[in-house]
Amino acid sequence: MxxxxxxxxxxxxxxxxxxxxxxxxxxxxxxxxxxxxxxxxxxxxxxxxxxxxxxxxxxxxxxxxxxxxxxxxxxxxxxxxxxxxxxxxxxxxxxxxxxxxxxxxxxxxxxxxxxxxxxxxxxxxxxxVLGMPGLTAFAGMHRLGEVASGDTVVVPAAVGGVGALAGQLGRLAGARTIAITSGEEKCRIAVEELGYSACIDRARDDVAAALSELAPDGVSLYFDLVGDPLLTTVSQQLAVGGRVILCGLMGDYNGAQKTTGPPPGLWIGKRATVKGLVVYDFEHERLEFERRYTPLVEDGSIRAxxxxxxxxxxxxxxxxxxxxxxxxxxxxxxxxxxxxx
Amino acid sequence: MxxxxxxxxxxxxxxxxxxxxxxxxxxxxxxxxxxxxxxxxxxxxxxxxxxxxxxxxxxxxxxxxxxxxxxxxxxxxxxxxxxxxxxxxxxxxxxxxxxxxxxxxxxxxxxxxxxxxxxxxxxxxxxxVLGMPGLTAFAGMHRLGEVASGDTVVVPAAVGGVGALAGQLGRLAGARTIAITSGEEKCRIAVEELGYSACIDRARDDVAAALSELAPDGVSLYFDLVGDPLLTTVSQQLAVGGRVILCGLMGDYNGAQKTTGPPPGLWIGKRATVKGLVVYDFEHERLEFERRYTPLVEDGSIRAxxxxxxxxxxxxxxxxxxxxxxxxxxxxxxxxxxxxx
CATH class of the missing domain: 3.90.180.10 (Medium-chain alcohol dehydrogenases, catalytic domain)
Known part of the structure; x- marks a missing residue:
């Protein structure tokens, strides 16, 4: 060469x-x-x-x-x-x-x-963590989700590129954070390495029952990265006035068909606010995002x-x-x- | 007696x-x-x-x-x-x-x-118009929908209790308002009596094609009173950043089953904001609503x-x-x- x-x-x-x-x-x-x-x-x-x-x-x-x-x-x-x-x-x-x-x-x-x-x-x-997946997590949690102390946040695909930072941003904002992932090792990573308050193993646990127990007052912010059936399950556990960020659709990516969404009556009853997120819309915030979070990643406050x-x-x-x-x-x-x- | x-x-x-x-x-x-x-x-x-x-x-x-x-x-x-x-x-x-x-x-x-x-x-x-249906229209258009001049608003069940005022509130806010209803007589009422900018007859027209023509830049606010299939059809015609107010589900009321909602990917792509509305949450605004709108109804600015x-x-x-x-x-x-x- x-x-x-x-x-x-x-x-x-x-x-x-x-x-x-x-x-x-x-x-x-x-x-x-x-x-x-x-x-x-x-x-x-x-x-x-x-x-x-x-x-x-x-x-x-x-x-x-x-x-x-x-x-x-x-x-x-x-x-x-x-x-x-x-x-x-x-x-x-x-x-x-x-x-x-x-x-x-x-x-x-x-x-x-x-x-x-x-x-x-x-x-x-x-x-x-400081790139596109990180910016996605930042936009979803802070810009659209307006995460704050007192929130109960649920993150599926919790140890993946977007989820791992979303959970940590929730924790840093003072929220209680519940991971959903599959398998013992990923649940360990979620809690021990990424600092989630708790983790639900969707391969083993009844997600609805686990959420009822872990979030008895309801989920106030759901950062959806996977679509249905989890989207409907978590929407049923929303607090009144809960927020849902629609960001990813694992099922749709792999499948030939677009999946339908939860019954709208569910979101009416919960007085939910649901927002669609496309990270490209936040490109103008990338430099500020990098400036703000690079030190936190480098000093270990945020795990990459x-x-x-x-x-x-x-x-x-x-x-x-x-x-x-x-x-x-x-x-x-x-x-x-x-x-x- | x-x-x-x-x-x-x-x-x-x-x-x-x-x-x-x-x-x-x-x-x-x-x-x-x-x-x-x-x-x-x-x-x-x-x-x-x-x-x-x-x-x-x-x-x-x-x-x-x-x-x-x-x-x-x-x-x-x-x-x-x-x-x-x-x-x-x-x-x-x-x-x-x-x-x-x-x-x-x-x-x-x-x-x-x-x-x-x-x-x-x-x-x-x-x-x-000055009661519960009117308060519902007010809450949806102003409180959740934040209707404003420049909006293109679509209202299904357009001449019904909620829809009739929703369309008029949109017009009074300076929005372009598109009614969806069924039958010639109701389309006439929508445009001639209630002042919608245009009306789509869903019994006769291709709603998607009609919306493409009437709202070439997309629908910025959809006040959903009926659920699917119209909810998905109109969501496909949303402008980027469009808003959807979820308020009623005619299909669900009559049916035994809860209908599913639009594919979440649709709302992601549109960067939609979707909000569930329950009028009971706005009871504290009723007196102010009555005070503000009674004169407009009585002087004919708003048709009951x-x-x-x-x-x-x-x-x-x-x-x-x-x-x-x-x-x-x-x-x-x-x-x-x-x-x-």
Whole structure:
């Protein structure tokens, strides 16, 4: 590999769209040659790739009206290093966040590049607790949910990329926080590492009964990351005047059909306020979010709960695990860095 | 009939619970003798009875945890006159609003009695545009919906008790208002009498296509009074950031099952804010509501759209029409007043 000749670019493409839960054979590893770097463009070498559930709908072709098809590189946000540049603002060696996708190298116009927060002990944080999942948690808990002391907050997918910070933001705001996840190990992480007040194991517990016991006065804020059937179950346990943040739909991502929602009469009776969250709307708050939370992550007040997989070839398996709900934290893939560049 | 001997009280009882749409045979007219008036109680003679969709769930036994069974007088809010009193604050001749139900006479403790708004040209207004349906419209449009100039508002059941005022409040706030109702006559009432900007006839028009045409920039406020399938159809036509007030569920009232709601992904994509409305929460605003809107109703700025049925015996038929959506306004029943009392 040389920076000046034709570069080989290891990449993972979508082979075919998944039917239901994705399997590794939906993806295909290839080696492609990189073209010459275009005018004004910047070439980045991927260091970390963020794997996120919304990619499931991107590869289905229907993520908010966008998507990719077979033969295209699987997209994803990355932390990368500039290795060649035709733009003076982005010199070689700069660490950036960019939509690099599942590949070693990616070329971008400067508007697609973002500098990392300053003071990060490891760059992957810019993809997890201080990145898009973190900003999602912040927007949901603070901007839409207006979490406050006295709230009883419920977070499903509680140890995942968004959930892990949502729970911690609730705790830091003085709320009682109840995790919902599956399996003993994830329940342990939720309570011991992430500081939830309690955890419900949906693989084993009766969620409704557990909520009745843990939140006898009702749930005042539910940060929905998964849709039904949990959405309806938790909505039935809302306090009067409870809030619901609609943010994710694990069932829809994997399925062919859009799931229906809870009976509206449920939300009428609870006088609920329900808000749809799309993190892109909060991009203008990202710098302030990074400035405010980087010190809290670095001093350990907030735990960055990452599950890191080594090598680009681990991406398909790691993504399939994520979509089966088996991840124990925000999923990132770390690419080996060339000894010399 | 005498005020001092045993009084005959004509009443309509629930005969059996309806299965689906109610039919007149679900009700039974009887003549009962009134007991002596209890200590501290006030006897009222019914003048007008309000018929409202929520009564359908009351006679099903499941209105927000309450209900009645066969053999009981069908409940309902009434305008009545005090004809005997054991309480000095409520002398004979006082006009009151009270939960009198479908009967000629009803006895109440003073806490169940309310004075009518002052300045009413006809007392039934206290059951319609200046009563509970009116307060519901006010709470939904102003308190939860925060309607404002520039809004595009959609109101289903547009000429009914709640809808008729909701549409007018939208217009008075400077919003563009789109009615949804069924049939030519109700569409005429919506536009010509109630001042909606436009009306969609759901019996004839393709509602989605009509909304696309009438609201090309999307619906910013939907005051839902009927549930699905209209709720999903209109939600698909929401503007980004649109608001939905969940207030009524015509389908649920008549059916045995609770309907599911729209796919949550729809509300996520629209960044919708959805709020459940129960009018009882706004009882503390009623006096101010009456004070503010009585002059507007009396000077004709707001039209009171009532459908008045003569005689207690008309109540079952009128209620069944209401539950089939055939009413052309807020449904009230007017009882003949005795020549001498």
């Amino acid at each position: 040389t920076m000046h000749g034709t570069l080989a670019n290891e990449a993972v493409l979508l082979h075919h769209r998944p039917d239901g839960l994705p399997t590794p054979d939906c993806f295909e590893a290839v080696s492609q040659s990189l073209p010459a770097l275009g005018d004004g463009k910047v070439r980045c070498r991927t260091h970390y790739i963020s794997l996120d559930p919304y990619i499931r709908s991107v590869i289905a072709g229907n993520h908010m009206g966008h998507g990719i098809g077979p033969g295209e590189v699987v997209p994803g946000e990355t932390v990368a290093e500039v290795v060649a540049s035709h733009h003076p603002d982005w010199p070689e060696g700069t660490q950036v966040r960019c939509p690099g996708g599942w590949q070693q190298f990616s070329d971008h116009l400067p508007e697609a590049l973002h500098r990392l927060p300053t003071g990060l002990s490891r760059p992957s944080l810019a993809l997890s 709960n990452e599950e890191c997989h080594p090598g680009l070839s681990s991406a398909p398996d790691a993504f399939c695990r994520l979509m089966r709900g088996e991840n124990t934290g925000k999923v990132v893939v770390e690419l080996a860095q060339a000894a010399a560049s | 005498t005020m001092h001997g045993t009084l005959a009280n004509e009443a309509v009882l629930l005969h059996h619970r309806p299965d689906g749409l109610p039919t007149p045979d679900c009700f039974e007219a009887v003549s009962q003798s009134l007991p002596a008036l209890g200590d501290g109680k006030v006897r009222c003679r019914t003048h007008y009875i309000s018929l409202d969709p929520y009564i359908r769930s009351v006679i099903a036994g499941n209105h927000m945890g309450h209900g009645i069974g066969p053999g009981e007088v069908v409940p309902g809010e009434t305008v009545a006159e005090v004809v005997a009193s054991h309480h000095p604050d409520w002398p004979e001749g006082t006009q009151v609003r009270c939960p009198g139900g479908w009967q000629q006479f009803s006895d109440h403790l003073p806490e169940a009695l309310h004075r009518l708004p002052t300045g009413l040209s006809r007392p039934s207004l206290a059951l319609s 759209n009532e459908e008045c049925h003569p005689g207690l015996s008309s109540a079952p038929d009128a209620f069944c029409r209401l539950m089939r959506g055939e009413n052309t306004g807020k449904v009230v029943v007017e009882l003949a007043q005795a020549a001498a009392s």
